[in-house]
Amino acid sequence: MQLEYVGTLGVILGVIARFWPTWLAIALVMGSSFYFKKKLGLYGQLFDSGVGIAGVGICLFWLFTAIFASTISPFNPLEQIVVMKDALPGAIEPATHKVFLFGGDKLARDVFSRMVYGSQIVLIIAPAATAFALMVGITLGLPAGYYGGRIDSFLSFLANLVLAFPVILLFYLLVTPGIMDTPIPYGMAGLFFLFPIIFFCTLFWTRFKKRPDRLYLLLGITLILGGWVYVGLVFDADPLGIVHIDPNQLNIFVAVVFASSPGVFRIVRGLTMDIKTRDYVAAAQTRGESPWYIMLWEVLPNARGPLIVDACLRIGYTTILLGTLGYFGLGLAPESPDWGTAIKDASRLLRSFIHPALPPTIALMSFVLGLNLLADSLREQSMKD
Template identity: 35%
Template sequence: MALQDSIARVEKGTVRPAQRPAWMRIFRSRTAVVGLCLVLFWVVAALLAPILPLPSPTDSDVMAMANPNPSAAHWLGTDILGRDILSRLIFGARTVLFVAPLSVTVAMIVGITLGMLAGYFGGWIDAVVSRASDIILAFPVLVIYVILIANIGPSVINIVIATTIASAPGIGRITRGLVLGLKEQEYIAAAKLRSESTLYIMLVELLPNCRSMLIVDACLRIGYTIITIGILGFLGLGLPPPNPDWGGMVKESVTVLNVWPLMSLAPSFAIVSLVLGFNLLADGMREAWKP
């Protein structure tokens, strides 16, 4: 009789199949798929850059050969120094896709650690972390970047340090809020009754339940960091030459914008498309992973 009831419920649709894994649910969101395609386009281009038949992004032809018009040898033309724009665009993607995720990853590690400690222990630890975060968050993010990079110099390591200082407080605040809501749950009380260590509770019980929100936040922050790297390059505080820098490419085109439009439009489109990809991917994940 029980078996017949179960079969009847399945036929009526009241019993649903096992829920898909979280990462599979992302592909049901058109927003996430579009964002993922945009990101993968630049990732594949960056990975294939060394084997593509492209001119060197740092070698200059003679000034007489500098040409703003596309040609068979230079699909997007060359810049004012005779360097191939397409080559610099693709090799610049390698720089952006390395520096931005690396910076956000370090900032996430520091921010999650501080947020976990503040939210779980509370007391003076929470007070110290919260007050330090408030002081840093009181300043505009771009101002923090400019002050730090201008004083310690432009390099990959210094950009990572600046991103960590500017982003970790916000990440810590998000993590703290999540932990405050989770640490009162019954499974945390059960872990304490089992005499589990604090490290175990944080890493095994709390962190996995904060994972979805933090991954979405990380995707958004990668997009913000890409914009910031472009702004720093435009201000002359990006990676030092001859490294291809999308923001630096836009800066170099300011004086010849009417004559060399692709020199500015190409890196601008690259920044917009990559940032849009990460933002759409984050929105799609938020939609797919909502309770």
Template identity: 40%
Template sequence: MSDTSAVRPDIAPRPPLPGAAAPRGPRARLVGPLRSLFGGLALVRESTVAMIGAGLVGFWVVVALLAPWLAPFDPNSQFVPFAPPGAPHPDGGTFLLGADHLGRDILSRVIWGSRTVLFYAPVATGCAFAVGIVMGLLAGYKRGWVDDVLSRLSDIILSFPILVLYVVIISTFGASGINIVLAVTFASAPGIMRIVRGLVLDLRNRDYVAAAQTRGESTAWIMFVEILPNARGPLIVDACLRLGYTIITIGVLGFLGLGLPPPDPDWGGMVNQTRSMATFAPHMTIFPVIAISSLVLGFNLLADGIREISLKD
């Protein structure tokens, strides 16, 4: 009896049909998204505005990552109150940006404050996008009563001034990093939901969605695999803009005394603590304000550059 499992030498393997996708292994599934990510980052070079924005954002990211090595002194150690920029430090070195009313080195606090902003702003924005995207996908794809309920809920939340929502939530639950994330998520998710819903209403009628429905794919597969990747362009631009808004929000909450509790370095809190003394020691407020403005400007320029690139395509 012949071995039926052996391949007959006179029969060659059938070649794949034209256009048929080759089976993808785990490595291919990992390399594909990474290649798309780096390809998208390479597109930033096509816009001067995007390059400037990426440079500003990248600068602060590097500062935040290297804060323990870049900060010349401990951000909470007290030395010489109201020391002007360039004044000598008692332990050696120089107060490059001066010292605040408690004698803390402003440069060190600005450097460590970048860690605070660049941690909580992306986390809060990411949580808001996660909730808003799920709500928008459900409302736009399912329609019917699901759309009505989610749309009315978002209308109710958006009817309140966003800053009032932040103040009410944080005043109720207390000032902390987690509560800032919760406040930003609660107030920002409805706006993101509206954007995603509008995109889904257009994409749900495309041929590839109909093909997925014909194949019997699940609703979750169609929403997250077929529709969401094709809506990523406008969402990336909106994410960059919202990161800038969230940074401003964190700064405003810190200025109102609703940011991170002291003594953690917080750019908005630094301005709040020294604003009454800005007339005779302006360096205590100028440098935190410059830090906030430059980082927000970087995200806005990056968003404008990405929009410019998408319009060219």
């Protein structure tokens, strides 16, 4: 069947039009941020530089694209329309007269829709894995830097042991499909997912131990919500069926947390060793505050600047890592629309058809670029403070 096509201008206008929910959401958020930037603290200061505005804009673009993916995408990312196999950008699907804006891939799926839905996978796994890595690194790095001695030596040895292992080989061992048949991923997930619960319970205990009414309320909320999420993620036993993660995603998630935590640990340890010598820490010690109170309420808030910058960069590293794993076939399921898998599928026919490889590649590059710009702007603001 002979396909009809729209011109280059039609493709460009079609792409712009499909992203209308994203443009609207960005305009609302950016406009409000500019108006209230003096009241928004560090976030508001990002709008004082072009780098910060560009970083926020790019990150918001992909965030809202992931949120409104079902509205933006004209097709299901897994839907195969045989006649559209390897169709060039701008091809019109005969039955519905919808346009394959970026063409079709070798399995006759819409490249544009797969790129859009791929953002959901990246923006779920990368920030969440980074957040858990921060929880693990902070929870272990604070006592290592504050107490020193044997505690520091033992925890630093474990961190250096993981860091000394080649990263690619480490991920190959942790993400290879056969490992899901063993209890290793679930055991590691059970360990890592405990850290946020321990962190927040300790945080509330040290702050409100003299106010039992508020303390018990916060501890109850933390244990109920934390236990609910924990049971759903580790045992896939959420009675409501809301909290769920596929085995492949769990495997990647655990691998990222395991590999990223030592880096966070070393940053937190170094910052703690420096901050614990400050006068306000000595004042807290003089007041008789407990070590964990000092670590969580005196040291950690004053280390937030470098940690926020590191978190932005680490999300970018994780995004690249997900793309690398997908390219090597060690990521998610083969039919997944994540950007790494899409690049791998398109690269096999790169000499004949280049159009399926470009959208996910540019998407991956632009998202990481936005995070790097955001991190650069945050670093500049932290240095000013």
